[in-house]
Amino acid sequence: MNVPTWMVEAQGVRKNYGDLEVLKGIDLQIPPGSVTCLLGPSGSGKSTFLRCINHLEKIDGGRLTVDGQWMGYRLLGNKAYELTPRQQAHQRADIGMVFQQFNLFPHLTVLENVALAPRIVHKIAREASEIRARELLARVGLHDKTGSYPRQLSGGQQQRAAIARALACKPKLMLFDEPTSALDPELVGEVLDVMRDLASGGMTMIVVTHEMTFAREVADTIVFMEDGRVVETGPPDQIFGSAHSERTRRFLTRVL
Amino acid sequence: MDVDTAERAKADAVGPQVHIINLRHRGRSVVAIVALLLVVALGYSLLANPNINWAAIGYYFTEESILRGALMTIQLTVLAMLVGLVLGLIFAIMRMSENPVLNGIANAYIWFFRGTPQLVQLIFWFNLAFLFPRIGIGSYTVDTNTVMTPFVAALIGLSLNEGAYMAEIVRAGILGVDPGQRQAATAMGMTPTQIMLRITLPQAMRLIIPPTGNQAIAMLKVTSLVSVISARELLTSAQIIYAKNFLIIELLIVASFWYLIITTVATVGQHYLEKWFNPESGRNGRGRSAKRSRLTQISRGLKKSTAPTGKA
Ligand SMILES: Nc1ncnc2c1ncn2[C@@H]1O[C@H](COP(=O)(O)OP(=O)(O)OP(=O)(O)O)[C@@H](O)[C@H]1O
Ligand SMILES: [Mg+2]
Numbered sequence: 001m002n003v004p005t006w007m008v009e010a011q012g013v014r015k016n017y018g019d020l021e022v023l024k025g026i027d028l029q030i031p032p033g034s035v036t037c038l039l040g041p042s043g044s045g046k047s048t049f050l051r052c053i054n055h056l057e058k059i060d061g062g063r064l065t066v067d068g069q070w071m072g073y074r075l076l077g078n079k080a081y082e083l084t085p086r087q088q089a090h091q092r093a094d095i096g097m098v099f100q101q102f103n104l105f106p107h108l109t110v111l112e113n114v115a116l117a118p119r120i121v122h123k124i125a126r127e128a129s130e131i132r133a134r135e136l137l138a139r140v141g142l143h144d145k146t147g148s149y150p151r152q153l154s155g156g157q158q159q160r161a162a163i164a165r166a167l168a169c170k171p172k173l174m175l176f177d178e179p180t181s182a183l184d185p186e187l188v189g190e191v192l193d194v195m196r197d198l199a200s201g202g203m204t205m206i207v208v209t210h211e212m213t214f215a216r217e218v219a220d221t222i223v224f225m226e227d228g229r230v231v232e233t234g235p236p237d238q239i240f241g242s243a244h245s246e247r248t249r250r251f252l253t254r255v256l
Numbered sequence: 257m258d259v260d261t262a263e264r265a266k267a268d269a270v271g272p273q274v275h276i277i278n279l280r281h282r283g284r285s286v287v288a289i290v291a292l293l294l295v296v297a298l299g300y301s302l303l304a305n306p307n308i309n310w311a312a313i314g315y316y317f318t319e320e321s322i323l324r325g326a327l328m329t330i331q332l333t334v335l336a337m338l339v340g341l342v343l344g345l346i347f348a349i350m351r352m353s354e355n356p357v358l359n360g361i362a363n364a365y366i367w368f369f370r371g372t373p374q375l376v377q378l379i380f381w382f383n384l385a386f387l388f389p390r391i392g393i394g395s396y397t398v399d400t401n402t403v404m405t406p407f408v409a410a411l412i413g414l415s416l417n418e419g420a421y422m423a424e425i426v427r428a429g430i431l432g433v434d435p436g437q438r439q440a441a442t443a444m445g446m447t448p449t450q451i452m453l454r455i456t457l458p459q460a461m462r463l464i465i466p467p468t469g470n471q472a473i474a475m476l477k478v479t480s481l482v483s484v485i486s487a488r489e490l491l492t493s494a495q496i497i498y499a500k501n502f503l504i505i506e507l508l509i510v511a512s513f514w515y516l517i518i519t520t521v522a523t524v525g526q527h528y529l530e531k532w533f534n535p536e537s538g539r540n541g542r543g544r545s546a547k548r549s550r551l552t553q554i555s556r557g558l559k560k561s562t563a564p565t566g567k568a
Contacts, residue, residue, distance in 0.1 A: 054443055086447050093445025103440035107458045107533075117444040120454065169444065 007032040007173055007204045008053060012062030015048055022048050024228035025062065030206065030221075032172075035199045037215035037236075038208045040225035041251060046208045049225070050175050053206065054095045055088055066095065067172055093121050096166030100178040102158045104150035104165070110137065111146040114165045122169060129168075136164040140194050156187030160194055167198075174198065176207040212256055216240055224248045312506045316497065317513065325493030326514045332410055332479045332489060333518075337472050339415035344422025349452070351427055362423065369420035375481055378413040382406065382485040406487035410479070418475060425467045429460035461533040469526035473519050490514055 008030040015023040022045045030036050038046045051057045052064060055071040064071050072088055073080040083091065104113050114133035118124040124132075137146055140160040150158055159179055166174060176195065180188040192214050199205055199218050209215055215222060215236060222239040224232045224247075232245045240256075243249045302308065316322055350362035369377070384391075385400040392398055433456050441451040480491035488496070494507040 056439060056442060089442070089445045089447045091445075092443060095443070097440070097443040099436060099440060101436050103434075103436040105437065105440075105455060105459075116454070117446065120450055121445045165444075 006030060006065070007034075007067055008206070009065045010049075010053075010062065011064075013049070013052060013059050013064050014061035015045075015052060015057060016060050022228055023052070023059075026225075026228075026230055028223065028230060028233070030204065032204050033202045034220040035205045035207065035218050036221045036223060037219040038206060038223050038225060039210075039212075039215065039251070040231075044225045045228045046225055047177050050097075050177050050206065050208055053173075053175060054092050054097060056092075056097075066091075089121075093117075093169055094171050094173075096169065096171035096174040098159070098162050098166050098174070098176045098179050100181050102150070102155070102162045102182070104158055104162055106150050108149075109146065110142065110148050110150065110153070110161050113150070113161060114168050117165070118168050133164070133168060136167050137161070139197075140164045141190070154187060155183045156190045159183065159191045163191070163194055163198075172204065174203055174205045176205065176209070178208050178210065180209070180211060210255065212240075212252075224251065226251070307505075308509075309503060309506050312503050313509055316494075316503075316507060316510045319497070321488070321493045321497065322490070322510060322514070325488055325490040326518070328407070328488060329476065329479050329490040329514075330518060332407075332414060332482070332487075333472065333476045335411055336414035336418055336479075337468075337475055339411070340418025340422045340471075340475075341426075341468070343415065343419025344424075344426045347419060347423035348426035348430060351423060352430065366420045366423055369417050374413070374417050374478065375484060377417055378410060378482060378485055381413045382409040384409070406482065406485050409485055410482040410487045410489075414475065414478065414482075418471065421471060422468070425464055425471070426460070428467075429462075429464035430456055432463045433459045458533070462530070465526065465530050465533060469522070469529075472522055472526075476515060476518055476522070 006029045008028065010026050010028040013023055013026040014021070026045075026049055038049070040046050048057060052059050053066065053071070058072060069091065070080060071091060072083055074083060074087075075081075104110075105116070108116065111130060111133050114136055115126070115129040118129040118132065119126055134143070134146060137143055140163055142157060142160055142164065145153060145157060145161070150161065153161065159182075163179075179195070180191050183191065188211070192211065195205070195207070195214075196218055207215075207219070217236075219236050221233060222236050223230055224239065224243070224245070226247055232239065232243055232248045234243075239248065240252065243252065303310075347362045347365055350358040351366070353359055382404060384404050388400055390397040391400050391403065437455055437459065438451055441455045446454070479489050482489055483492040483495065486492070490511050494511040498504045498507040
């Protein structure tokens with residue numbers, strides 16, 4: 001059959017909020033198993049683009065496919081039919097997402113947070129889902145926190161739990177939106193370690209981050225965005241060493 | 257607990273050789289004694305009042321029609337609150353829906369039932385027969401007056417009104433849940449219904465319960481309005497008795513006692529309901545152990561934060 005070459009393929013993706021054009025035609029191709037870091041100044045549209053990938057936001061132009069599927073639409077002949085909310089949910093189920101503010105469910109224990117989606121989205125039996133949740137929590141170093149509630153955890157622990165939760169549905173793609181920006185500096189390392197581990201395991205990852213050391217060390221590709229456009233794309237050595245674009249260089253000297 | 261530890265720490269810092277004398281709040285004691293005397297005087301003037309027939313109060317407290325009235329008050333309150341809660345949920349969700357028709361209907365419902373006097377609504381339902389002598393579906397109809405008993409009219413009138421208020425309470429509760437919660441659940445592939453039932457509503461409940469408790473207690477007393485359509489709830493039953501024997505104050509005291517008892521029970525119930533929906537003091541035994549672990553965490557945290565200062 002035809003195996004898609006790209007895990008994510010964006011062609012001329014546009015997004016408006018009212019009169020404000022936030023994404024002005026994004027072209028990007030992300031191969032399976034790669035780590036892509038999205039850099040750019042505040043307001044450049046990084047979060048918006050990430051949310052378009054799993055169709056949390058509907059795009060206003062262009063096309064966006066994940067693993068060969070149009071997000072939010074079904075293609076029949078030369079027509080794209082919009083999916084129902086249920087079908088959209090189904091499409092999102094194997095894309096994991098990690099948020100700046102963790103967004104763990106405060107009314108559930110850490111174990112229930114991780115086991116919930118496999119049970120109610122993927123219809124896995126409670127016992128099996130909890131066994132897997134314990135494995136994942138052990139993997140992110142939280143085997144002794146399964147019965148705690150999110151607010152009893154430190155920020156770093158919460159974010160690791162959120163990563164475990166995103167991994168519970170065996171995603172083919174993981175999206176990270178500034179996963180360490182809300183953390184105290186001494187807690188950043190433990191979260192980056194988990195992500196590094198994930199990257200070396202071959203997970204396809206798109207990471208919006210301001211952690212330049214991490215980006216340089218882990219990313220296969222750096223994408224620099226500004227003002228709703230991709231300004232420059234390339235391997236870390238090239239971007240950090242000799243960026244073509246003046247704007248990229250200016251941004252990097254400011255943050256490094 | 258934090259304050260205690262802090263105070264002890266302060267005392268330790270001053271050292272054991274200094275004797276600490278706490279401030280005596282003399283003014284506070286004087287005010288307390290005066291207030292207590294006033295309360296005792298008021299109580300005495302009631303208890304020793306020759307115009308109050310305490311024996312009658314004792315008798316009517318458990319008199320049959322009073323008990324039946326109290327029962328009907330409880331039934332009306334519980335049923336109207338339950339129906340009101342369900343209506344509130346439905347109309348709150350309709351009001352937040354993107355469908356303009358559902359939205360409009362919900363707005364109109366809330367506007368109408370909050371905007372007209374409850375008394376008018378009760379009388380209207382009781383007199384529905386003037387508008388529709390027979391009601392039913394298709395060829396199956398019944399005489400409106402046989403269906404619209406005082407109890408049914410009271411229940412409909414109270415529930416529809418309550419639903420309008422509950423809709424706003426539920427909506428506020430749902431809006432009070434962090435949008436990030438819905439976003440995370442959506443990203444995990446949950447359907448809108450799953451998100452509402454498993455993520456949004458359980459968290460909204462914590463915001464919904466306290467005002468709902470207020471509503472329930474208000475409802476308990478609003479039920480006395482149904483005397484105008486001759487439903488025999490607590491106050492009406494008392495009125496019927498004192499219309500005959502003129503023990504007006506005595507029967508009002510009897511009714512008030514019952515209202516207070518029911519309110520007290522309801523308040524205790526609300527307390528447990530709030531506990532149920534509060535994670536960390538949870539429902540499945542796991543909550544309690546989690547609470548304990550939080551305490552140990554806090555004390556561990558305290559030890560950790562005091563340790564370096566101890567060294568320094
Ligand atoms: N829901 C929304 N409604 C209206 N405008 C929005 C919305 N979300 C984002 N925007 C606007 O879109 C632009 C891009 O926002 P976005 O959050 O994608 O930027 P970002 O690159 O992630 O920035 P940051 O580094 O600060 O997170 C901003 O100007 C923002 O104000
Ligand atoms: Mg952002």
